């Protein structure tokens with residue numbers, strides 16, 4: 001989120017039929033089960049893929065990890081995520097600040113708190129910054145020079161996430177100035193004597209690309225000081241994200257950014273072929289799909305150097321990312337108009353992820369501000385969240401590519417000073433927490449019951465009766 005914004009598939013069909021047959025009973029029960037109540041925070045006790053979150057007091061990290069043979073890398077199969085043979089639909093959140101607060105012993109506990117609160121409403125994925133370049137509490141103080149204490153703070157975040165069975169999307173750099181970003185990289189190069197004139201030189205200058213590649217390598221090959229697990233081998237990491245909200249406005253053709261994505265996707269995969277990779281795009285359609293430009297929130301969005309379809313066809317990119325910010329992209333529009341936009345925006349991207357791309361799509365940031373000048377208040381914000389979940393569920397029920405959404409953003413109690421108007425403090429926002437929890441519970445059923453490789457007949461009687469028990473509660 002950034003405050004200053006605007007001024008091939010026949011194989012899939014066969015699979016889909018297979019999927020539908022497999023999930024038939026579950027789907028029937030779920031469509032009937034649309035009575036789930038938004039009645040406050042509830043613990044998930046029937047989560048098969050992700051057992052109930054471990055309470056802090058029970059945690060003994062080395063023991064947990066040794067017993068944890070179910071903790072495997074998330075992969076993709078067609079336009080779904082899978083863990084082993086099971087589908088993995090994502091309900092998650094953003095918390096960009098984890099490393100920063102973990103770097104100070106007096107605020108470190110907030111990391112644990114927010115994982116605990118998020119796990120209690122069934123969230124399983126958290127997106128956060130794997131960067132802080134130059135400036136306050138910098139991870140990377142200057143090119144390839146790291147503050148070991150801050151890196152240890154990120155180690156803590158990763159280790160703590162695992163305890164709460166929370167997977168992380170780590171973004172590797174910011175497009176915006178917050179926490180350094182591409183401007184800081186270009187500044188470093190200027191300080192080293194290069195004649196660079198634009199922050200977009202980040203995408204083309206050899207020296208700057210070299211700095212970034214080094215950061216990628218240092219991150220992926222980091223050995224976690226808490227767990228001894230190398231980041232590139234750690235299933236706690238759901239995916240790498242190249243750049244938060246990348247844009248290259250100096251080249252509206254999109255060629256410059258496209259070349260950068262190619263080069264960096266290859267670089268990431270050459271070091272870490274196992275983890276998933278996404279680009280970090282907001283999802284704007286660009287010149288490669290003129291018919292889709294009308295789905296953009298405005299004309300400018302098609303001219304920022306990104307191109308949803310083309311960017312995601314790059315080899316090595318495993319899933320599509322899209323942000324949903326009706327209130328900043330269409331400020332002044334009514335709540336109804338904004339909800340309508342969000343709906344068509346999501347439907348277009350889900351259709352393209354299935355049809356044009358053949359990969360899952362995650363709405364990696366979605367949210368609306370409830371601050372003074374926004375069209376939204378807490379009630380209509382919850383309607384928005386529910387609408388996003390509803391559209392995803394429509395996709396999930398038919399085996400579509402809508403793979404999940406991550407709310408922007410969740411804060412722990414006492415961190416309200418960081419709130420940009422989008423913040424949700426789960427224990428204080430009972431209605432919102434209830435909506436999130438109800439959605440998580442539905443996903444648990446999809447995630448644990450639709451096993452592709454297990455033939456219908458081979459299911460254990462025990463498992464079936466457990467399903468019945470679960471769906472009846």
Ligand SMILES: *[C@@H]1O[C@H](CO)[C@@H](O)[C@H](O)[C@H]1NC(C)=O
Nearest residue numbers: 057058059060061062063064
């Ligand atoms: C965690 O496990 C280790 C090794 O089994 C043990 O020495 C330690 O006392 C345990 N810590 C807690 C808090 O249970």
Ligand SMILES: *[C@@H]1O[C@H](CO)[C@@H](O)[C@H](O)[C@H]1NC(C)=O
Nearest residue numbers: 190193194195196197198201
């Ligand atoms: C820096 O590059 C710009 C544009 O390429 C050029 O006009 C300028 O003369 C260069 N400055 C120096 C000091 O080389």
Ligand SMILES: *[C@@H]1O[C@H](CO)[C@@H](O)[C@H](O)[C@H]1NC(C)=O
Nearest residue numbers: 061062065225226227228229
């Ligand atoms: C990590 O490795 C070091 C050195 O081999 C060892 O002393 C330490 O106990 C290990 N920690 C864990 C959590 O496995």
Ligand SMILES: *[C@@H]1O[C@H](CO)[C@@H](O)[C@H](O)[C@H]1NC(C)=O
Nearest residue numbers: 335336375376377378379380
């Ligand atoms: C929230 O906004 C809606 C209009 O979008 C309005 O009808 C409702 O009364 C508002 N609720 C509160 C609590 O202000």
